[in-house]
Amino acid sequence: MKLTLDALEVLDAIDKKGSFAAAANALFRVPSTLTYTVQKLEEDLGFVIFRKEGRRSVLTPAGRVLLEEGRHLLLATQAMIDKAHQVDSGWEVSLNIALDTVWDIEQLLPILAEFQQLNTGVEINLLEEVMGGSLEALIEDRADIVLGGPPPSATIQGLQFKEMMQSQWCLVTAKDHPLTKTSLPLTNEMMTAYTSIVIKDSSRQSPIQSHRIMAKQKQIKVASMAQKISLIEAGIGIGFLPRHKIQGKLDEGTLVTLETAEPTQSTPQYCSWKRNNKGKAARWFIDRILSDKV
Amino acid sequence: MKLTLDALEVLDAIDKKGSFAAAANALFRVPSTLTYTVQKLEEDLGFVIFRKEGRRSVLTPAGRVLLEEGRHLLLATQAMIDKAHQVDSGWEVSLNIALDTVWDIEQLLPILAEFQQLNTGVEINLLEEVMGGSLEALIEDRADIVLGGPPPSATIQGLQFKEMMQSQWCLVTAKDHPLTKTSLPLTNEMMTAYTSIVIKDSSRQSPIQSHRIMAKQKQIKVASMAQKISLIEAGIGIGFLPRHKIQGKLDEGTLVTLETAEPTQSTPQYCSWKRNNKGKAARWFIDRILSDKV
DNA sequence: TAATTTGTTCGAAAAAACTGAACACTTTAA
DNA sequence: TTAAAGTGTTCAGTTTTTTCGAACAAATTA
Numbered sequence: 234m235k236l237t238l239d240a241l242e243v244l245d246a247i248d249k250k251g252s253f254a255a256a257a258n259a260l261f262r263v264p265s266t267l268t269y270t271v272q273k274l275e276e277d278l279g280f281v282i283f284r285k286e287g288r289r290s291v292l293t294p295a296g297r298v299l300l301e302e303g304r305h306l307l308l309a310t311q312a313m314i315d316k317a318h319q320v321d322s323g324w325e326v327s328l329n330i331a332l333d334t335v336w337d338i339e340q341l342l343p344i345l346a347e348f349q350q351l352n353t354g355v356e357i358n359l360l361e362e363v364m365g366g367s368l369e370a371l372i373e374d375r376a377d378i379v380l381g382g383p384p385p386s387a388t389i390q391g392l393q394f395k396e397m398m399q400s401q402w403c404l405v406t407a408k409d410h411p412l413t414k415t416s417l418p419l420t421n422e423m424m425t426a427y428t429s430i431v432i433k434d435s436s437r438q439s440p441i442q443s444h445r446i447m448a449k450q451k452q453i454k455v456a457s458m459a460q461k462i463s464l465i466e467a468g469i470g471i472g473f474l475p476r477h478k479i480q481g482k483l484d485e486g487t488l489v490t491l492e493t494a495e496p497t498q499s500t501p502q503y504c505s506w507k508r509n510n511k512g513k514a515a516r517w518f519i520d521r522i523l524s525d526k527v
Numbered sequence: 528m529k530l531t532l533d534a535l536e537v538l539d540a541i542d543k544k545g546s547f548a549a550a551a552n553a554l555f556r557v558p559s560t561l562t563y564t565v566q567k568l569e570e571d572l573g574f575v576i577f578r579k580e581g582r583r584s585v586l587t588p589a590g591r592v593l594l595e596e597g598r599h600l601l602l603a604t605q606a607m608i609d610k611a612h613q614v615d616s617g618w619e620v621s622l623n624i625a626l627d628t629v630w631d632i633e634q635l636l637p638i639l640a641e642f643q644q645l646n647t648g649v650e651i652n653l654l655e656e657v658m659g660g661s662l663e664a665l666i667e668d669r670a671d672i673v674l675g676g677p678p679p680s681a682t683i684q685g686l687q688f689k690e691m692m693q694s695q696w697c698l699v700t701a702k703d704h705p706l707t708k709t710s711l712p713l714t715n716e717m718m719t720a721y722t723s724i725v726i727k728d729s730s731r732q733s734p735i736q737s738h739r740i741m742a743k744q745k746q747i748k749v750a751s752m753a754q755k756i757s758l759i760e761a762g763i764g765i766g767f768l769p770r771h772k773i774q775g776k777l778d779e780g781t782l783v784t785l786e787t788a789e790p791t792q793s794t795p796q797y798c799s800w801k802r803n804n805k806g807k808a809a810r811w812f813i814d815r816i817l818s819d820k821v
Numbered sequence: 822t823a824a825t826t827t828g829t830t831c832g833a834a835a836a837a838a839c840t841g842a843a844c845a846c847t848t849t850a851a
Numbered sequence: 852t853t854a855a856a857g858t859g860t861t862c863a864g865t866t867t868t869t870t871c872g873a874a875c876a877a878a879t880t881a
Contacts, residue, residue, distance in 0.1 A: 234533070237532060238528050263872070265870080285877095288827040289826095289827060295615035298607065302611075317590075320591075546858070546859085
């Protein structure tokens with residue numbers, strides 16, 4: 234490779250400053266040094282970069298290619314160096330946290346704020362996944378940490394997990410929904426007459442499965458908990474929702490819970506991660522999230 | 528920028544050859560030189576690149592980033608140099624030839640073959656455009672040369688053009704089409720009863736216009752001449768086609784021409800290009816195409 | 822016309838890169 | 852177990868590359 238990054242910086246400076254002299258000044262060198270650098274580069278590459286016009290030099294078309302593409306190269310080089318430094322620091326370049334749609338992002342916000350205070354340079358990406366999808370993201374390395382959702386099945390090696398909370402599911406409708414007028418408690422048969430809102434599993438592999446499906450019930454499948462809440466709030470259907478996600482709306486009265494004949498479920502929510510993850514940020518978040526539980 | 532491309536090549540060689548000694552041999556240097564280069568790089572960047580394990584050296588995570596991203600950088604650098612050489616040679620890096628759908632690519636093939644013999648390094652891109660679209664491609668610099676279609680309007684500056692041929696349009700149908708049984712010649716009113724196949728203008732700016740539309744006729748709009756021929760051949764509709772494009776099918780008998788009451792049109796086909804185009808390849812193609820006409 | 826600004830040339834000096842022998846260490850082979 | 856071969860490193864000396872600064876020629880400006 235008969236080209237140096239230094240030479241590209243010289244070209245950049247000459248173009249930016251408008252003359253060899255000004256560029257030399259900016260680079261704390263002497264004009265003749267730049268002449269030498271450019272001439273050497275021209276000789277090495279085998280074509281002319283600057284052509285004299287009057288008392289100043291202008292770029293040839295080939296020289297312009299070198300300048301403009303060279304600038305991108307310089308930026309890419311600096312980005313690479315920065316990334317290597319980041320890796321060397323032990324903090325990840327980026328950390329992907331998958332939030333199961335059951336999970337409440339509110340709980341994560343203070344932890345995120347605290348993390349940003351550390352100035353680690355880690356880029357945090359939040360993904361929203363649904364049920365199976367969150368664990369799949371972990372297995373396929375699209376996520377480093379999963380918050381919420383079921384525990385990993387025992388057949389998958391190398392994953393660790395810890396129960397974080399119990400989420401209490403309750404059957405809810407909009408406040409004006411006809412079911413609110415029915416005699417309570419509700420049996421499954423009574424519910425089948427109404428449209429239910431169901432969250433679709435976001436995993437790509439596993440067959441489509443959803444939570445609490447009832448036979449022959451009219452269904453609308455949605456992509457997230459937020460969508461499910463919106464549709465129920467709009468009176469379009471009914472569904473089971475985790476109490477912690479809708480406490481506010483229950484207090485406001487826009488949503489109401491209905492008593493069911495069968496006892497409502499309570500499903501545990503887990504935090505899962507890969508055991509062999511050595512990154513400082515992943516460790517920090519796991520420690521911080523688990524200690525937060527207490 | 529405390530990093531040289533040479534150092535990246537050294538890292539690459541060490542990783543490829545598996546040891547400092549082998550890499551030194553491949554680079555026609557002495558092992559101690561590589562030690563010097565790597566140590567200097569480590570000092571400049573401020574982190575360790577190789578760690579000793581047993582009697583050999585292995586990359587640290589940060590070193591691996593440098594190696595892998597550095598390889599991309601080296602490739603990009605070489606690509607840039609190649610491009611600059613190409614520009615310096617006076618031949619374009621790439622040449623875009625827009626073929627109006629009326630044009631027959633067969634005429635261009637021997638010219639393309641001849642051009643490839645020249646080994647110019649120019650990347651040729653063929654675009655198929657329809658009517659207004661071909662000139663629009665020229666104006667918007669998506670194309671360097673346009674073959675076929677109408678001449679540029681006089682209001683557009685800097686475009687040159689030359690008439691290449693007259694294309695003779697004739698009304699055709701599939702051989703079993705009901706119109707073939709009708710008494711000839713056909714008037715416009717007789718045609719309106721049948722679906723006509725029309726090519727849609729591919730230009731984005733100009734309002735949709737198509738060739739030889741007749742009032743209140745059933746239409747199917749297609750995207751290219753080839754599609755139009757296919758649909759007519761399948762008996763789906765009728766349409767005007769340039770004779771040179773379908774001579775083969777007329778000889779075979781899969782398509783038949785119908786006599787029309789009004790005389791069939793003959794539209795000139797032009798070759799258009801930008802006057803200020805200085806590229807050698809554009810010049811070569813224009814000269815070659817124009818001389819071919821004789 | 823004189824002064825200023827441009828980039829270049831060239832010899833000398835400084836800096837960087839490279840060499841090769843000696844060395845310390847690990848792994849392999851006898 | 853010992854010898855041999857292979858690893859990368861150190862270091863003094865050499866070579867090459869880069870930089871400097873003064874002198875210069877040419878174009879522009881005052």
